[in-house]
Amino acid sequence: MILGDLAKRKISWVNGGGIVLSTRARIARNLHDRYFPSRADASALRDVFDCTVSAVSGIPQFSDASVLKLNALDRIDRHLLMERHLISHEMASLKRTTDEQGVVFTADEKVSIMINEEDHIRIQCLLQGLATNSAYLIASGTEDSLGNVMKFAYSRRYGFLTSCPTNVGTGLRISCLLHLPAMVLTDSIENLLNGIRKARMAARGFYGEGTKPIGDIFQISNSTTLGATGEEIVHRFDRVVRTITRYETEARRKLLKESKHKLEDMIYRAYGILEYARSISSEEAILCLTKIRLCSDLNINLPVNSNHVDQLIFILQPGHLQEISNRALSPEERDIERTRLIRERLFGTGDIKRGKQK
Amino acid sequence: MILGDLAKRKISWVNGGGIVLSTRARIARNLHDRYFPSRADASALRDVFDCTVSAVSGIPQFSDASVLKLNALDRIDRHLLMERHLISHEMASLKRTTDEQGVVFTADEKVSIMINEEDHIRIQCLLQGLATNSAYLIASGTEDSLGNVMKFAYSRRYGFLTSCPTNVGTGLRISCLLHLPAMVLTDSIENLLNGIRKARMAARGFYGEGTKPIGDIFQISNSTTLGATGEEIVHRFDRVVRTITRYETEARRKLLKESKHKLEDMIYRAYGILEYARSISSEEAILCLTKIRLCSDLNINLPVNSNHVDQLIFILQPGHLQEISNRALSPEERDIERTRLIRERLFGTGDIKRGKQK
Numbered sequence: 001m002i003l004g005d006l007a008k009r010k011i012s013w014v015n016g017g018g019i020v021l022s023t024r025a026r027i028a029r030n031l032h033d034r035y036f037p038s039r040a041d042a043s044a045l046r047d048v049f050d051c052t053v054s055a056v057s058g059i060p061q062f063s064d065a066s067v068l069k070l071n072a073l074d075r076i077d078r079h080l081l082m083e084r085h086l087i088s089h090e091m092a093s094l095k096r097t098t099d100e101q102g103v104v105f106t107a108d109e110k111v112s113i114m115i116n117e118e119d120h121i122r123i124q125c126l127l128q129g130l131a132t133n134s135a136y137l138i139a140s141g142t143e144d145s146l147g148n149v150m151k152f153a154y155s156r157r158y159g160f161l162t163s164c165p166t167n168v169g170t171g172l173r174i175s176c177l178l179h180l181p182a183m184v185l186t187d188s189i190e191n192l193l194n195g196i197r198k199a200r201m202a203a204r205g206f207y208g209e210g211t212k213p214i215g216d217i218f219q220i221s222n223s224t225t226l227g228a229t230g231e232e233i234v235h236r237f238d239r240v241v242r243t244i245t246r247y248e249t250e251a252r253r254k255l256l257k258e259s260k261h262k263l264e265d266m267i268y269r270a271y272g273i274l275e276y277a278r279s280i281s282s283e284e285a286i287l288c289l290t291k292i293r294l295c296s297d298l299n300i301n302l303p304v305n306s307n308h309v310d311q312l313i314f315i316l317q318p319g320h321l322q323e324i325s326n327r328a329l330s331p332e333e334r335d336i337e338r339t340r341l342i343r344e345r346l347f348g349t350g351d352i353k354r355g356k357q358k
Numbered sequence: 359m360i361l362g363d364l365a366k367r368k369i370s371w372v373n374g375g376g377i378v379l380s381t382r383a384r385i386a387r388n389l390h391d392r393y394f395p396s397r398a399d400a401s402a403l404r405d406v407f408d409c410t411v412s413a414v415s416g417i418p419q420f421s422d423a424s425v426l427k428l429n430a431l432d433r434i435d436r437h438l439l440m441e442r443h444l445i446s447h448e449m450a451s452l453k454r455t456t457d458e459q460g461v462v463f464t465a466d467e468k469v470s471i472m473i474n475e476e477d478h479i480r481i482q483c484l485l486q487g488l489a490t491n492s493a494y495l496i497a498s499g500t501e502d503s504l505g506n507v508m509k510f511a512y513s514r515r516y517g518f519l520t521s522c523p524t525n526v527g528t529g530l531r532i533s534c535l536l537h538l539p540a541m542v543l544t545d546s547i548e549n550l551l552n553g554i555r556k557a558r559m560a561a562r563g564f565y566g567e568g569t570k571p572i573g574d575i576f577q578i579s580n581s582t583t584l585g586a587t588g589e590e591i592v593h594r595f596d597r598v599v600r601t602i603t604r605y606e607t608e609a610r611r612k613l614l615k616e617s618k619h620k621l622e623d624m625i626y627r628a629y630g631i632l633e634y635a636r637s638i639s640s641e642e643a644i645l646c647l648t649k650i651r652l653c654s655d656l657n658i659n660l661p662v663n664s665n666h667v668d669q670l671i672f673i674l675q676p677g678h679l680q681e682i683s684n685r686a687l688s689p690e691e692r693d694i695e696r697t698r699l700i701r702e703r704l705f706g707t708g709d710i711k712r713g714k715q716k
Binding site: 271273280 | 619620622623626627629630631633634635636637638690694
């Protein structure tokens with residue numbers, strides 16, 4: 001565990017409120033003269049790693065960047081990085097790590113490069129709210145800068161080549177984390193997800209591919225990377241996300257009209273659980289947090305700071321809990337520790353001092 | 359609805375804390391020269407009613423007593439009386455009421471006489487905590503005073519005669535409301551209830567015969583009324599109740615040792631629900647209240663007044679809610695109103711004023 005300081009920092013691309021929590025643009029690239037990571041030997045992978053770090057050092061934005069090699073990190077550190085969306089679920093879950101895999105990320109964590117995961121490099125830009133264009137521009141700007149010193153595998157016919165064919169072409173994946181409780185409560189979510197698939201977009205879980213949604217938060221992303229320019233892909237994706245947010249807004253309006261009392265009760269109870277539970281799973285905690293996320297939209301006057309709520313959605317996980325407590329915790333201990341963190345961040349107290357004796 | 363004032367009064371025989379919430383002694387009697395209520399005509403029943411009220415007027419304890427005829431009361435009033443344990447579940451649920459049925463009760467509600475229910479009269483004494491002897495002495499003292507002016511049906515062979523053979527002999531039913539959460543949580547309650555039945559006692563629900571337990575509160579009473587004196591019955595019953603409380607105390611000690619965190623979490627969550635719910639059924643409310651009843655025993659420092667908690671267990675019911683709001687409420691409205699009453703009585707506020715904005 002060496003990432004305690006990182007664990008205590010706010011996540012800069014999380015800032016509370018809104019249907020779209022965050023936008024992510026990711027560009028996959030591979031060096032033209034090295035095998036893809038799954039076939040490359042250690043020496044080739046080391047070249048990729050060194051070459052990337054050296055290329056990054058020339059980019060002003062990366063002047064304060066952190067360079068982390070997976071081998072220097074334990075499982076808890078890697079979980080922390082995954083919880084901050086700096087490395088993938090796959091990289092965090094690796095049984096064997098090597099010295100040639102790692103991640104570079106800027107001081108504000110908004111731009112990062114994962115090295116030698118499925119592809120040689122995966123450039124990522126994460127921004128708060130709906131910001132497809134900016135995220136794409138920043139990611140592709142970084143890709144341009146790297147392209148000045150690295151030569152990427154490219155085919156005239158297919159475009160940029162990637163380890164998995166689903167990324168060939170632009171290598172671009174653009175995604176948003178969307179909070180869709182009203183679509184879930186009105187049983188419209190399945191229809192929506194079907195519609196999303198028909199629009200050739202994918203709906204995934206909280207940590208992307210292979211993970212499940214938590215607390216009515218869905219990751220929506222483009223499925224196709226081929227046959228269109230990056231700009232076209234981003235534009236099309238942006239339109240789909242705006243449509244989804246309109247549906248969600250409409251569903252919230254309907255719910256508020258038809259079931260205000262039920263909604264209020266649901267949100268207040270979630271608040272009560274967060275304030276008083278003395279043991280809570282991350283799943284239940286996130287469910288409660290995403291419920292109280294709704295209070296401002298529904299004109300419910302609960303004393304919560306929406307940025308604190310959203311930060312907690314990301315950091316109530318095992319990696320953060322253990323780094324913040326600076327020790328390994330059993331699942332039971334984590335469930336207890338999680339409630340302390342909630343009370344501290346959300347209610348400004350580790351213990352109940354606010355009750356009145358009658 | 360004419361019992362709003364009564365609804366707002368504290369219940370004097372409820373005073374918070376302890377495994378035994380209350381003790382009740384009930385004595386059934388019938389006039390020797392009238393048919394039992396199920397066979398008597400209106401004129402005979404009127405005689406019984408008038409004769410009882412007149413007899414009662416001579417007892418000093420009843421100088422400020424209330425005399426209520428069922429016909430003057432609507433369903434809500436009768437429910438209120440049942441919720442305060444002044445009339446039986448059966449009497450409250452009657453489809454047709456008459457002018458000859460009713461109840462007389464002292465100003466402190468500790469002594470009451472139900473007239474023309476199953477028997478001509480049912481004398482009841484209700485006291486807080488474990489007080490079998492006092493409850494019995496007060497009830498039989500009242501019976502003595504009435505016996506000076508009324509002649510009761512009596513057989514040399516069987517003792518006092520009652521409408522149902524299960525009450526013949528002493529006509530005495532002594533019972534306690536016991537709060538046995540630890541026996542329930544440790545899965546020992548079924549064994550305990552079997553043991554109680556073997557000791558020829560009965561375990562019943564919250565409102566006695568034909569009702570179900572709510573929130574781990576059980577009514578334990580004697581089953582046999584024949585073949586022993588009142589004193590013997592009371593003594594035997596008292597011994598059984600003391601044994602049960604020892605089991606419960608032991609089970610609480612064990613739970614506290616083995617699952618302190620789980621218990622704390624359970625109790626704090628119940629507190630959170632009571633503070634924040636905006637709609638709650640009486641069953642869930644009582645479950646939560648009975649959980650926070652445990653906090654003093656488990657050294658959990660929650661700002662609750664145990665008498666307020668116990669009062670609420672009895673008055674969160676439809677009768678009280680409607681009398682207090684002074685209007686008929688739909689079940690949905692009651693669930694909302696119930697949370698207001700909880701906030702007012704338990705937290706001293708109808709709304710949340712105590713949260714801190716961070």
